[in-house]
Amino acid sequence: MTDRGPGSKSGWGEVIASLIAVTVALIFAFPIYWAFSQSLRNPLDTYTVAGLGVPWINFTPTLDNWIDQLGTPETGMALYNSTVISISAAILALVLGTPAAYAIARFRFARWSNRDITIWFLSQRVLPPVATVIPFYLTMRYLGLLDTKFALILINATFVLPYVVVILRQTFLDLPVELEEAAMIDGAGHWGAFWRIAVPLAAPSMAAAGLIIFAFTWNEFLFAVSIGSSKAITVPVHIAGAIDTRGVQFWFMGVRAMTAIIPPVIIALIAQRYIVRGLTLGAVRG
């Protein structure tokens, strides 16, 4: 890689910039480190630990909170629910969104232009969810689906569908159309070209989109707290439950925050290459 940008630095400039990089990285990593540090403390140490709360230096770490929290059936249920809901919503959104993305990328729509269809999907993503949460709640109550994973799978699949459409539309556009044409000359038909040629080629992109939307569903809170009350509790709702009449129990909060944060963050690191495109709804190619 060559030097680029204004005032390409060397010598001291490079050192100073690197120092800033490290400082910024530490600042942005600190809160997650802090949650981890909290999770290793005895309740007694919570409010009395000095400085930056470094294990072994400022206090004697213990795994008791982790053992205690991970051992409760509620934590297990929340992790299980969140996993089931996130995976199901991701699969559902991929199943619905991939053909739609292919249709927009490869076919010409006359009455509404392809662009308008894409924009329409995108606009769903920008709607404030609080506008739909009340009617959705009432509908689910009417159907007897309150406090079920099923209701949360339905709504989360809807929320992440635009991401699938937009990310995969771009993926299909980037694929060479000649392969599909060749397949159709061999008598495969449009469906064959889509299912046997385009989908396998788009598989890595589908996997990345699946990972990113898994993380979105995992982090969703407004609908989770509205729909779930005792059985369909997700991880973020479980976190909110760590507050009781005695106030926030910092040591348990640390554990719960870590169990919530670790899965989506690991997923984001795996899907790194697709994050910029995904988060800007395909508007910026990273």
Add this chain to the structure above:
Amino acid sequence: MRWTGKIRFLLLAPAVIWVLAFTVFPLGYSLYLAFYKIEQKVEIKREKEVILDADGKPVLDDNGQPRTKNVVIKEQVNIATFIGLDNFKRLFSDPQVAEAIRVTLLFVLIAVPVELALGFLLAVLFNQHIFGRPVLRTVMILPIFATPLAVGYTFFTIFYEVGGPLAWTGIPFLSNPNWALISVILVDVWQWTPFCFLVFLAALQGVPDELYEAARVDGASAMDMLREVMLPLLVPTIIIVLLLRMAEALKLFDIPFALTGGGPGVATQPFSLLAFRTGLRFFDLGYASAMAYALLIVVMIVVTLFFRRLRMNYD
């Protein structure tokens, strides 16, 4: 090259129908609710019920009559009364709404520009050959994907005024209304500056090297390079990030829910938290729907601006 086979409708229809069912239908339903006053009442009825024995036969008392017990039956009843535009009128005279609008606007107008500015500065700084860049880029992914609710509670422990890691500053992070709003903004800045940074960095890396070279040959200073080369090339990206962040910031919910609970008082209660509480905690569903619609209209205005700009990217 675009095909026109009929199968295109079959491919597209499931997703379109799905979205219609789960967003457009609720939105319509919500509009209907906004014209009603909905009261939830629990009706209590007392009834006498015959006591049965193990075989399902009534237990008889000494007089040979079936013995009964009193049973309390609770029934939840919704009463919907059409009240026209009253819910919307109420919005204008409700001090809680005014406060929520103030909080939301202050939040959007402070947090979003700060995030963009910081993200831009960092991106320009680390667009160069710096050994720390891969590390920084990796670290910056963490806040974006960290569960916002967990982040809110973690910052609650960081801002804790007795014994927290920032207690030495003596700042009343969560107990003073103004500081509480600043704290909410700080958390959002922590979570979303990395997003701005990553997007700007990606855009900067897309600038061809020749442009920098040409400018350097012309004797441009670092400041010139920033103003004359980078800024103009980044304007489209900046507008997209600005509008995306604004649309997201207007939905603010998780962070104040966890960090401050909207408090102290209602000093950090944004519009969506107010609508959520009104609808799903106090079950004033009609009024909450009107609130949601008011928010929807504001977001629609932002979004219309946004999509006019965005359309160009989807040709």
